Amino acid sequence: MSADAFVHPDEIRSMFSGAMSDMYRAEVPQYGTLMELVSDINQEKLAADPVLRDGLVRSDDLDRIDLERHGAIRLGKPEELFNMRRLFAVMGMHPVGYYDLSVAGVPVHSTAFRPIDDDALRRNPFRVFTSLLRLELIEDAQLRTEAEAILAKREIFTPDALKLIYLAEKNGGLDRVQAEQFVAEALETFRWHSDATVSLETYQKLHDAHRLIADVVCFKGPHINHLTPRTLDIDAVQRAMPERGISPKAIVEGPPSRKCPILLRQTSFKALEEQVYFVGSNPKGTAGTHTARFGEIEQRGIALTAEGRKLYDTLLASVRHAVQVSAGGSNARDYETELAERFAAFPDDYETLRVEKLAFFRYSVTDAGRDAAGKVDRDVSVDELVDQGYLHADPIIYEDFLPVSAAGIFQSNLGSDEQKNYAEQSNQDVFEKCLGASVADELALYAAHQQASIDQAFETLGIRKNVA
Ligand code: OOG
Ligand code: NI
Numbered sequence: 432m433s434a435d436a437f438v439h440p441d442e443i444r445s446m447f448s449g450a451m452s453d454m455y456r457a458e459v460p461q462y463g464t465l466m467e468l469v470s471d472i473n474q475e476k477l478a479a480d481p482v483l484r485d486g487l488v489r490s491d492d493l494d495r496i497d498l499e500r501h502g503a504i505r506l507g508k509p510e511e512l513f514n515m516r517r518l519f520a521v522m523g524m525h526p527v528g529y530y531d532l533s534v535a536g537v538p539v540h541s542t543a544f545r546p547i548d549d550d551a552l553r554r555n556p557f558r559v560f561t562s563l564l565r566l567e568l569i570e571d572a573q574l575r576t577e578a579e580a581i582l583a584k585r586e587i588f589t590p591d592a593l594k595l596i597y598l599a600e601k602n603g604g605l606d607r608v609q610a611e612q613f614v615a616e617a618l619e620t621f622r623w624h625s626d627a628t629v630s631l632e633t634y635q636k637l638h639d640a641h642r643l644i645a646d647v648v649c650f651k652g653p654h655i656n657h658l659t660p661r662t663l664d665i666d667a668v669q670r671a672m673p674e675r676g677i678s679p680k681a682i683v684e685g686p687p688s689r690k691c692p693i694l695l696r697q698t699s700f701k702a703l704e705e706q707v708y709f710v711g712s713n714p715k716g717t718a719g720t721h722t723a724r725f726g727e728i729e730q731r732g733i734a735l736t737a738e739g740r741k742l743y744d745t746l747l748a749s750v751r752h753a754v755q756v757s758a759g760g761s762n763a764r765d766y767e768t769e770l771a772e773r774f775a776a777f778p779d780d781y782e783t784l785r786v787e788k789l790a791f792f793r794y795s796v797t798d799a800g801r802d803a804a805g806k807v808d809r810d811v812s813v814d815e816l817v818d819q820g821y822l823h824a825d826p827i828i829y830e831d832f833l834p835v836s837a838a839g840i841f842q843s844n845l846g847s848d849e850q851k852n853y854a855e856q857s858n859q860d861v862f863e864k865c866l867g868a869s870v871a872d873e874l875a876l877y878a879a880h881q882q883a884s885i886d887q888a889f890e891t892l893g894i895r896k897n898v899a
Contacts, residue, residue: 437604440523448557503560509865519544531857535838538568592616631709659727680843681760684836692732699727733826739789792824805893
């Protein structure tokens with residue numbers, strides 16, 4: 432079959448994220464309410480800020496502004512992660528980054544499956560934060576064995592999904608009919624099942640070890656636990672949630688609101704208590720409840736270099752040391768004040784972020800630069816070219832996640848006050864063995880992106896030289 436007959440992976444990803452959104456909205460009505468709120472606030476913001484609007488028109492983002500940017504799942508065993516990598520590859524999503532959440536008391540390690548190159552991100556940036564349960568962190572050996580035995584029995588992919596993944600790998604793609612079938616079959620893995628695979632008693636034992644363990648082990652598959660649209664004003668959505676009957680987590684995770692947004696800000700509404708049926712003596716099962724599914728919003732800013740990230744981590748750690756937000760969120764205001772005050776130490780203009788190499792930029796040649804092509808001094812630096820008006824720098828947006836924020840999102844959806852301390856070290860090697868591949872280093876991707884833009888610009892200016 433020729434490559435032309437294949438549906439582009441970016442298109443399969445769009446089909447999939449659209450289908451997932453429809454399914455989630457139908458399953459979790461409060462998520463639909465959140466989507467409406469996000470859309471209303473985005474429209475207000477666009478009406479009030481024509482510069483922002485023009486920028487989005489130019490980058491071709493306006494139509495897709497309210498669409499989901501990410502979702503999350505939690506897996507139970509190595510081969511699930513292995514096959515999940517193969518499934519996402521069909522949609523042009525690849526593992527980027529390693530996140531160890533055990534340090535924050537959550538017994539998982541994770542990666543994000545996402546599109547990597549610029550064009551693919553522009554077409555559809557949908558990604559899935561994917562966690563693998565670390566059963567070795569269950570202290571009780573008998574319970575650990577029991578959890579393993581339960582997971583051993585389940586198969587989270589349909590036979591047709593596996594067959595289509597195999598075909599995509601063998602042939603190098605899927606045709607239209609196969610792609611449509613693939614999306615429908617893949618969706619089955621992410622669906623909610625209100626029938627648990629275990630008795631109430633087993634659920635409770637696993638739940639007592641950690642709520643997250645029960646969420647992963649006791650069900651037929653890794654139900655999508657949230658979807659996350661993009662908002663143009665996260666603080667406004669956070670404030671407005673209660674007016675629409677949605678209960679937000681106490682604080683927005685990540686950096687404070689800034690003139691030049693950095694990294695990622697996110698907040699969620701608390702997970703809903705849903706009716707489930709446990710295996711029991713009566714045919715319908717024993718009724719009970721489980722809390723897992725929620726909704727989230729995100730707002731992204733510029734990607735930071737290792738140095739910028741170090742500054743971010745240090746400032747954030749000092750804020751968290753100074754104010755610990757209580758489970759009820761009573762001191763959320765103090766946290767916000769502290770966050771804003773301490774982050775005053777983080778430069779808040781693009782020029783300083785660039786010159787001090789705290790953040791990544793995409794360089795392009797200006798009209799003046801084009802006029803000067805071929806006549807530019809060979810030894811000139813990038814900074815000088817920007818000063819001379821020959822190069823223009825645009826922020827490169829952060830496309831990944833933040834472990835401290837992710838832990839905050841997990842925690843607020845696990846009944847907030849649950850804090851466990853795991854002694855176990857992070858273990859990227861084990862994770863990559865389960866995955867069957869290594870994860871890409873996100874900082875290296877941003878650095879390569881910046882460097883490629885410099886190389887291209889130098890070529891246009893007629894100077895072939897590599898300077899960062
Ligand atoms: C994933 C939480 C992490 C984020 O946006 O940081 C996450 C989960 O609860 O499974 O999605
Ligand atoms: Ni999330």
